[in-house]
Every structure is written in C-alpha cells, then in structure tokens.
Amino acid sequence: MLMGVYGKRLPAVFVFSLLLVAPFYAQEVNFQLEGVFAEKEPPAPVAHPINEIKIVGLKKTRESYMQQVLKKYLGQDRNDIDLIDVETTLEEQGLFSEYEAALDYNEDGEMILLITVQEKISFIPLPFAMYSSNTGFMGGLMVMDTNAFGVKDNYVVGGVFSKSMQMGVMSFSKPSLSRTQPGFSVFATGSHRNNEFTDSNDDTVLEYMGIGATAGLTVTDKITEHSQLSAGLGYNFNYLDPDDDYPAYEDELETYHAFSLNGGWRVHFSTLNDWFLSDKTASINGTMTFSTTGKKTPSVTASASVQQPLPIARLRLLGNVSGYYSKNPAVVMCPSQNVVGTTIMPGNFHAEKMFGTTAGLEFGVAKLPIATLSVYGLYELFLSEDWNGSNLLNQGYSAGAKLYLKKIAFPAMALGFSHNLTKNKAKFSVALGVGF
Numbered sequence: 159m160l161m162g163v164y165g166k167r168l169p170a171v172f173v174f175s176l177l178l179v180a181p182f183y184a185q186e187v188n189f190q191l192e193g194v195f196a197e198k199e200p201p202a203p204v205a206h207p208i209n210e211i212k213i214v215g216l217k218k219t220r221e222s223y224m225q226q227v228l229k230k231y232l233g234q235d236r237n238d239i240d241l242i243d244v245e246t247t248l249e250e251q252g253l254f255s256e257y258e259a260a261l262d263y264n265e266d267g268e269m270i271l272l273i274t275v276q277e278k279i280s281f282i283p284l285p286f287a288m289y290s291s292n293t294g295f296m297g298g299l300m301v302m303d304t305n306a307f308g309v310k311d312n313y314v315v316g317g318v319f320s321k322s323m324q325m326g327v328m329s330f331s332k333p334s335l336s337r338t339q340p341g342f343s344v345f346a347t348g349s350h351r352n353n354e355f356t357d358s359n360d361d362t363v364l365e366y367m368g369i370g371a372t373a374g375l376t377v378t379d380k381i382t383e384h385s386q387l388s389a390g391l392g393y394n395f396n397y398l399d400p401d402d403d404y405p406a407y408e409d410e411l412e413t414y415h416a417f418s419l420n421g422g423w424r425v426h427f428s429t430l431n432d433w434f435l436s437d438k439t440a441s442i443n444g445t446m447t448f449s450t451t452g453k454k455t456p457s458v459t460a461s462a463s464v465q466q467p468l469p470i471a472r473l474r475l476l477g478n479v480s481g482y483y484s485k486n487p488a489v490v491m492c493p494s495q496n497v498v499g500t501t502i503m504p505g506n507f508h509a510e511k512m513f514g515t516t517a518g519l520e521f522g523v524a525k526l527p528i529a530t531l532s533v534y535g536l537y538e539l540f541l542s543e544d545w546n547g548s549n550l551l552n553q554g555y556s557a558g559a560k561l562y563l564k565k566i567a568f569p570a571m572a573l574g575f576s577h578n579l580t581k582n583k584a585k586f587s588v589a590l591g592v593g594f
Contacts, residue, residue, distance in 0.1 A: 206236040208261075209268040215275040219253055220308040226335050227251065228273070230383065236261055236269050244271065246430040253277055253305055255564045279566050280305035284316075292360075292505040292585040296320040300327075325349035334380040341380075346373040355489070357545040358552065359581065360504040364404050364489065366411055370396040376420070385425040392418035392445075396490065410489045412451050420445040429465075433472045433522040433530065436465035449488065457484035459497060465520075472522035476536065481513045495540060502538045502554035502578040505585070512542040516556075523559075529570065530562045538576075552580040558587075 211228050213221060227247065231239060244259040256276035264270050281303040288296045300316035313330040327347050334341035348371045355364040376390030393416070400411040422443035429436045440462040447455045461480035468474055480498035484491070487510050495503045498514030518536035525531075535557045544550045558574035574587040 206269045208232055208234050208236070208239065208271050210264060210270040211273065212262075212264075212270050213273045213275065215277070217277050218280065218305055218308050219277060219310075223309040224273075226339075228271070231271055239271070242430065244273070246428050246435070248273070248275065249430050249435045250428055251310065253280065253310065277305075278564075282566065286590060288587070288589040290505060290585060290587040292587075294321055296323075306330075322354070323349060323351035325351070334378045334386055336380055339380075341378045343376045343378070344374065347371065353490070354506050355492075355508050355545075356504045356506040358503065358507060358542075358550055360507075360583065363545045364407055366404075366490075367399040368396050368490070370394065384427055385423065388420075388422045388424070388443075390420045392416075392420065392447075394418070398490065407489055410451075414449050414451045414488070416447050416449040416491075418445050418447040429467055431467050431471050433525065433532075434465070434467065434474055434520070436467050436474055437463070438465065439463050447487075447491070451488065453486065453488055455484055455487045455491065457482070457487070461499070463499075474520050475518075476520055476534065477515075477517045479515045482511065484510045498540070500538045500540045501556050501574065501576040501585075501587075502552060503540055504583075509542040512540065514541070515539045526564075528564050530564070531559065532562070533557070533559045552578055554578040554580065 208231055211225060211232060213224050213228075216224065228244070231244060239261070241259045241261075245257060248254055248257040248259070254275045255278045256274075258274045260272045260274075262270050262272045282301075284300045284302060286298060286300065290296075296318060297320070298316060298318040300314055302312070302314045302316075304310070304312050306313050309332075311330070311332045313328075315328050316326070318325045318327065325347060326349070327345070329343065329345035331343035332341045350369050351367070353364075353366050353368055354362055357363050372392070372394045374390055374392040376388050378386050378388045380386045395415050397413045398411045400407065420443060422441060424439065424441040426437050426439040428438075442458070442460040444456070444458045447453075447457070449455070459480070459482050461478065463478040464475065466475040466477075478499045482493065482497045489508075492508040492510050494505070494508050495501070495512065495514065498512050499516060500514035516536045516538050518534060520532050520534040523531045523533055536555060538554050538556055540550075540552045542550045554577050556574060556576040558572060560572045561570045563570040572587075572589045575584065576587075577584040
C-alpha cells in the first residue's frame, strides 16, 4: 500500500483517482510550457513605398516630362526598386551626360526616389562629312534639336551634298510615352541625283537622273513598357530621265507618283553597364505601295538584334538578323543592303529580296571625360539575287572604331573597313560629325 504524509496509508479510492487524472494534468502542464517557449512569428516587414520622385539638375528638360517617364517607380517598395533599372531608364532618354539615382527621405519622413542629372547639349548646327572608297565624298549641314521644347521632341532641318546628289531634308518627331499619349513623326525631302545601280561585282547595270520629293506621316503608340505599334502614310514623286544605254529598264523608269500605307511593331529591352547601353530589339514592318505606273508593291522588313554585355564589362556581343522582301517593285524602288544591316556589298547594289546577318564583338578602348572610344569586328553574310538572275551568297568581315561624345546627344565620328571575301573586294569609310 502507498504511504501518505506522516506515513499514513492513503485510501485505495484516492490512489486510483490520482492515477486517472495525472496524465491529463501532465498534458496541461506541457501545453503551458509550449506556450511559454514556442517560437514567435516574425513581425511583418514595414512597407516603405516611394511616395515622391524628386529630380535635381534639369535645365531645358521639363519636370513634367521626366515625371511621366519615371512614374512607373511610384508606389514601389524600397526593397523592390532596382536603382540600376532606374539609371537604365535615364540613359535610354539620351538626354543626360551624368545621372544618379538614390533612395532618400523627405522632411515628412516619406521615402523618395532622388534623381540627379546633368543634361547633354541637344541643340546644335552640325556640319558633317563622310567619305567612302566605294561612293566618294558627301557632306552637309544639319540644324537639329534632340530635346525640342524640353519634352524630347526631335527636329532636323538641313542639306546633304555630294558629286552626284543634292538633297534637302526636314523631319519632326514626338515620342509616345504611353497608350494614352501616342506620338508621331513627319518628314519631307527634296532631291536631285544621278543614280547608279551596280551588280555584285560593282559593274554598272543602270544609270538615270532623277528629281524627286517624298513626304510621310507616322503615328506611334507605346502599348507596353517595352513595345510600340506604328502606322503611317507616305508619298513619293520621281521625275526620271533614263540613260539611253539601258533600254531594258525603260518601262520601269517612267515619271511617277506613289502612295503608300505602312504599319509596324517593335519591342526592345536595354541593359546598362559602365561602358554601354546595350539593346535587344525585334521589329517587323510592312508597306503597300500604289504607283501611278500601275504597280502595286507589297514589301516586308523583319529584324532582330542583340547587344549583350559579357563578363568583361568593356566587352559586348553584337548580333543581327534581318530580311527584306518585296513583290514586283519598280527597279528604282529597290533598297540597298542598309535595310538588312550589312556593309560588304557595293554601295550601289540594290535588290528586291535580301537577307543579312552579322555577328561579332565590340570592345571599349577608353572612357574619357568627353567621350567613349570603342572598336568592333563583325562577320557578315549576305544572301540575295544578282542582277543577272543568279542566286547570290557573299560573306566577309567588317571592323572599325566609334567615338561616342558624352556631352552631345548623337554619335560623333566613326571609321569602318569592310572586306567581301567572296568577291575579294574591300572598301573604307570615315564619318565626321555623324556615326554609322
């Protein structure tokens, strides 16, 4: 028998009752201990949303324009905002030579995004000169403003002159900031030129004199942060005086008026490092042209390009794939290789169908207080149809140097060399005041 206090025996009923309740009592004590030592849930993080965007250093650029560009960062939490992405957005504007993004607090203790900028020179009368061993010398004067009215409107007025061409140009464009703010561009040109078309061997296949004028209007709409649609109208007039030595093209060299409808889509993404703003883009554009000669010509251009920074910060990968197709165009409407981004073909070679691809590297040589100097090398491939109807596949390489001025909102100068390995033909180009 169990003994109680002072050695007295406990009644059997009491002992039996104690055995019944003991497990429940122990469980209750255990629950209480778990409550004391249980790990507490961590408190919810305190939100710090961006309540204001403050911009310091604006002179010509309007505050309201930059607020519209940067408004996507309002309301973001400080832990979610990427300052490199903010600086990429600033670099994409092409308006600032210096910029810095930081998080700060205002006098009310609210989180703000603080932007400090220094603007580039955007208005300038720009004399320029270009020389190509293939097409000769060309120069001119452009008066331009890449930040007109302080809202990144862009206008260009000027003239281009060479031995075979005199041309006046005018254009004005206004960017689209969102679906509620579509943009547009208008342009007009007038020219007198002696035209020469060559085959892939750089032999002349057609010459004629032309006096012409063009005009166009395009409306753009930014449908997402990275893509936009466009639609437009165009007009082209050409008075043509064909050379009698080329009777085969006499029917295609009539003086004509042409009207066109066009539409397109473009998407782009940017990456910024200490050396380059690198873009990835894709686009497709279609045009239907109606000529008073009776021709109806559809054409399509599609391209995709990559500028990819590599682990070595001053080195980036370059790649481009482009194609152009038109059906039954007048020979004078055939474009040059520029439409597919290659340089190895003769400068006066034109075709109604072509495909081009380039791949290579660009290396930042020096980053100076006023400019960045880079060199590049590319492999090039070009497919088309030659003027005699044969299939054409040419390959080669190009190399050169570019100088990007820091204080001016457009390229400064460039050197280029191209060697067509298939034809074993080379050409050299230099541009001052513009880039290519």
